Amino acid sequence: MNTPAVLAVVEDNELTRTWLTEHLTTAGYTVHGVATGSAALRLVEQVGPALMLLDLRLPDANGLQLLKRFRELDRDLVVIIVTAYGELETAVEAVKAGAYHFLQKPPDLDDLLITIDKGLEARRLWQRVAVLEKQHSWQFADVEVVGRSAALQALAEAVEKVARAERATVFLRGESGTGKDLLARAIHAQSERRHHPFLQINCTALPEHLVESELFGHERGAFTDARERKKGLAELADGGTLFLDEIGDMPLGAQAKLLRFLEDSKFKRLGGTGDITVDVRVIAATNRNLETAIADRTFRSDLFYRLNVVPITIPPLREHPEDIAPLAEYFVRQLARDLKRDPPRLSPSAMRVLEGYQWPGNVRELRNVLERALILEETQEIRPEHLPGEISLPGAMADDRPSPLRLPPGGVDLGHLELDLIHQALARTDHNVTRAARLLGLTRDTLRYRMEKHNL
Ligand SMILES: Nc1ncnc2c1ncn2[C@@H]1O[C@H](COP(=O)(O)OP(=O)(O)OP(=O)(O)O)[C@@H](O)[C@H]1O
Ligand SMILES: [Mg+2]
Known part of the structure; x- marks a missing residue:
């Protein structure tokens, strides 16, 4: 256990206060006993106990008002009311005002300890919720991915799952700037491979004839400039992750080798004869429409299907x-x-x-x-x-763009179209009317008016 929880006992009857203080100290808590409301206030302000046993009848204060003041000072303070026989009504009032629980005097020691234990557990949960509410991001080891929307939540779950599947090839799709690099790093950082290399190759940035030797290495003399043997990224990334960025731009020769590599983790260096086997997870990314590239025969369909086993699409x-x-x-x-x-x-x-x-x-x-x-x-x-x-x-944005909608030859029902677009805008914004209005180029009031028109 870590440091003992700090409790306050607020009770003007000296015998009861001493009895409670002694038993709770024996139970392992750090206990401060005070006899008046003003001393209790000072205690909350200066010491900040996690939990308080409060006698509602104090010589200098109205217990209920005191309780409200405590809760203002510390929203997470757990207050257990200890009442005399016949004060049930006040105790119920106190619970309504934010007390955690009440016990009758003299409390049974076991009941008291269980109630304290539960109260402290509740406090931990309240504080955890407060932290989660504030948190807007996911931390994957040292990679921070910001966003709490349903879309990002789904992505974070996908990253978690995929990170655990250590060997699965991952295919990241998404427009430029959506965070493909970032997610590739998050997957690596979250996986058991994180202590091994994360290596990256951008297939667009390299001249075509170099992609293959960068990836798989070459033997001395494999081509004119190959003065000595060089290891490729696939070999250097052994145990880790290889990120193939802009895979849509990979030359066809390299695509064939990559397919084999994905299937049995084997490759040959350029100019080499022996197979090399490594343990590497491949993450590929593209912002291009590979289906078009397949139709144009610049991308192999068998490679596409092999990559597409675990696709993750990042929304714009x-x-x-x-x-x-x-x-x-x-x-x-x-x-x-x-x-x-x-x-x-x-x-x-x-x-x-x-x-x-x-x-x-x-x-x-x-x-x-x-x-x-x-x-x-x-x-x-x-x-x-x-x-x-x-x-x-x-x-x-709207002006210099061609209209995304073409009026069909048979015309449309504008009312239906409007209703449909309003539904879509509301769904996309989790029913936030202000943001939905913005998506539709309307003010909030205009959208409200139109929603009413459609009985929404
Ligand atoms: N959810 C996010 N949280 C925090 N930062 C993000 C997030 N998404 C993207 N970024 C940041 O935005 C920038 C662009 O992201 P990234 O480079 O990963 O995009 P990309 O999809 O790889 O783009 P491209 O297709 O152009 O290569 C980076 O600085 C990245 O760290
Ligand atoms: Mg990128």
């Missing part, structure tokens, strides 16, 4: 706008720390602008916008004018 930021605020606050804090300054506040109107924007560049774009504001503006409060024009101008 505009589909979980409720995470914009926690993400923005997180980035402001993080960037301010990097810039060695106090984090500025985000004004409510700036937050509304951020929450109303569509974020085609997703989380990365959000981070970049805030970084720019922090670097260019010395201000202690970020306001809409500190944000780039394209995101703060109302309707900026």
Whole structure:
């Protein structure tokens, strides 16, 4: 056990107070006994006990008012009322006012100890809930993923599961800037492989003829520049994780080798004859539509199916706008720390602008916008004018885009369409009318009016 819990015994009868104090000390608690309401208040303010046994009849105070004051000082203080015979009504009042429980005098010692134990357990749970309510992110070892929306919750669960399946190949899909890199690292950090390397190759950044030798290595003389043997990433990542970024850009030759590697963990170095076997988990990522690449014959369909066993799709930021605020606050804090300054506040109107924007560049774009504001503006409060024009101008997104909807030849029922879009907006925002209105380009009142029109 850790340090003993601190209890307060507030009781003006000296005999009872001494009896309680002695027994509770013997039971292993640190006990402070006081005889008056004012001494009890000082105790709560200065010592902060976890639990209090309170006699409602004190010489200098009204027990109920005292109780309310205690709860204001410490919301998690567990108060057990100890009442004289015939004071049941007051005890019930006290429970309504926030006391945890009541016992009659003289309390049975076993009852008392059990009640104290349960009360302390309840306090631990209250405090745990308070922590969880404040927490906006998931911590995967040293990787922090911010967001508590249903979408991010599903992602976090997927990361947990996949991290445990040490060998499963993972396929991360999502638009640019949605957090594929971050999740790949989270999976690695959460898995048993975390003490082994996490190596990464970006298939777009490398000239085609180098991808294969980067991945699988080469023997001396395998090609003109190969003056000595070189190990590839697959070999160097042994025991760990290999992250293949932008796999849609992998040359076909390397794709064939990769498929074999995924199937039996074996490969040959370029120019080599012997098979090399390693224990590596592969995580692949793409923001491209691989189905199109397959149709164009630039991506092997057998490799696609092999990768697609455990797909994880990261939704674009505009589909979980409720995470914009926690993400923005997180980035402001993080960037301010990097810039060695106090984090500025985000004004409510700036937050509304951020929450109303569509974020085609997703989380990365959000981070970049805030970084720019922090670097260019010395201000202690970020306001809409500190944000780039394209995101703060109302309707900026809507105007220069082709209409996403085409009127079908047979026409539409505009009323039905409206109802359907309202339903979708509400579903996407967990029935938050303000945010749903923003998604529809309406004010909150206009949306309310239209909802009433549809009897919603
Ligand atoms: N949920 C999140 N919590 C905290 N940071 C995030 C989150 N999602 C993304 N980021 C941050 O946003 C930035 C972009 O994310 P990342 O590089 O992982 O995106 P990506 O999907 O790999 O993009 P690309 O397709 O362009 O490679 C990074 O700085 C990353 O740390
Ligand atoms: Mg990336």
